[in-house]
Amino acid sequence: MDEMRGMTPADRAEAEAVERLLGETAAVRDEIRRAAEAVDWQALPALIADRALAAEDGAAGRKAGAPVRLPWPAALRMRPALAGLAAGLIVGAAAMYLALKAPGPRPGRNEAYYASGEFLDRAELEMARRGAVDYLEKSQYVLLDVFGSDEAGPVAPASVRMSQARDLLQKKKYLNGQLERFQMAKAKALCDQIEMLFLELSQIDDELPAAELGRIRGFVEERQLLLKINLVKKELESGV
Amino acid sequence: MSELSPEPQAGAAAIEALLEKVQAGDREAFMTITRLYQRKVFVLAYSILRDREDALDAVQETFLRLYQKAGLYRPGNSFQGWLLQMAKNISIDHYRRNRKKKQEWETTTPVEEMPLAAGPAREGDSAAADLRQAFARSVESLAERQKMVFIMRHYNELQFNEISEAMKISIGTAKSLHFKAVQNLRKRLAPVLGIGS
Known part of the structure; x- marks a missing residue:
């Protein structure tokens, strides 16, 4: 107060x-x-x-090896974080199993690059067929070019002829493996004969004399190379 | 010595010795510590929970935790502050759980099954009871730190330095929180106390 x-x-x-x-x-x-x-x-x-x-x-009893046995779902219920982790592992493992087991593209990979082994084999066969057709077609042009003019001599000059022959020889090297792998024996035999002819042509660097031209023409006609080229091309194109 | 906590005070060295024994599993040492501080813990718990049984549960839980964590006490710090901090946290946890249960009970129990809040009031008791209820509600509605400082100061009758140890705040902060608590209570109770706000 x-x-x-x-x-x-x-x-x-x-x-x-x-x-x-x-x-x-x-x-x-x-x-x-x-x-x-x-x-x-x-x-x-x-x-x-x-x-x-x-x-x-x-607590000591539990530590000393007398564990309190709970059914595992109950134990998980008591530990939400553990339950979440376990559920995550199970779901993740299941997803990984399904992803790896299922045929088709693998997750995470670029689907544009995926192809089965069978598809790749078919593609390689088709490429070999097209390669052989292309080789035969080009060979046919060269042969027609060389022998297109009768007595007047070849239409193409020697340098062009040599260059074409060398290109086709080069190409034949790559074609050999494919023809052998897919057992295209008929095409390979024909291509081998044409190869020998181009080998000879590539070594003649000056203008063909009439006698030489006649000899090579005889070889082509005797073997019926142009006819065979047409037949084999058609076979290859029809996929037989 | 507090009016509500008549136990004798023990020196810091004696408490540290007792705690060492408690860590070794000494039942008597643990009972001695419990005997020394049980009323202080009860007062704090009751002030928060306002229910005897709930407060006793909080007291038991506080000392059980003390038994488990006696090794965490750092010698040199206030043991009473450390213990009351544990008691405060446990009591607040109880309070929150009880409030949730009470809310659930109130929303699921039909009105006719709820017990009446109080019996018929006697003449003359009514005004005092109203004031007491309004006061309790106002303390309840204080911000948590203000409420804790007010409870420790007025119900536990702790000094500000003891409050600062128990709440891990500075003495200045404890005084400031107490001042704000009193101002807020005064403002809220102005109509009941018949004073201008």
Whole structure:
């Protein structure tokens, strides 16, 4: 009260309000005291100690090799993070199994580059066939070019003829493997004969004399090379 | 010594010695510590939970945790502050769980099955009871740190330095939170107390 003597009325009212307010805490303290009186404080420490030791014994028992056996779904329910991890592993493993087991493109790969072995074999056979047809066709043009003019001599100059023959010889080297692999024996035999002819032509670097021209023409006619080229080409194109 | 916690105080060295024994599984040492601090923990728990059984559960849980974590106490720090901090956290957890259960119960139980809040009031008790309820609700509605400081200061009757240790805040912050708590309570209770806000 002495403290309030020098205060303004407003300050005094404020102080009284706070005092009255804090006075209410006394009522709560009374309530707590009444609640505390009903507790057996002598027995409580022993009760808590028993519980603490029992809990410790239980934990020690579990550690000592007496595991609490729970059915695994129950164990997972008790540990949501573990359950989530396990579920993730199971789903991931299943997805990986299905992805690797299923035929077709593998996940993560560019589908544009995927082809089965069978498809690749068919594609290579087709390429070999087209390569052989192309070789025969070009060889046919060269032969017709060389022998197209009867007594007047070849239409193409010697340099062009040599260059064409060398290109075709080069090409034949790559064609050999494919013809052998796919057992295209007829085409290979014909291509071999043409190769020998081009080998000879590529070594003659000046204009063909009439006698030489006649000899080579005889070879072509005797072997019926142009006719054979047409027949084999048709066979290859029809896929027989 | 607190009016509500009449147990004798133990020195820091004595407490540290007891804690060492507790770590070794000494039942008597654990019971001694429990005996020394059980009422303080009860007062704090009851102030938060306002229910005797709930408060006793919180007291048991606090000391069980102490038994498990006695090795985590750092010598030199306030043991009482450390213990009350544990008690505060446990009590707040209880409070939140209880509030959730209460909300669920209130939404699922038919009105006619709910017990009456109080019996018929006696003449003269009504105004005091209203004020007490309004006061309890106002303390309840304070921000958590303000509420804890207010409870520790007025119900546990702790000094500000003890509050600062228990809440891991500075003494200045504890005083500031207490001042704000009182101002807020005064503002909220102005109509009930019959004073201007």
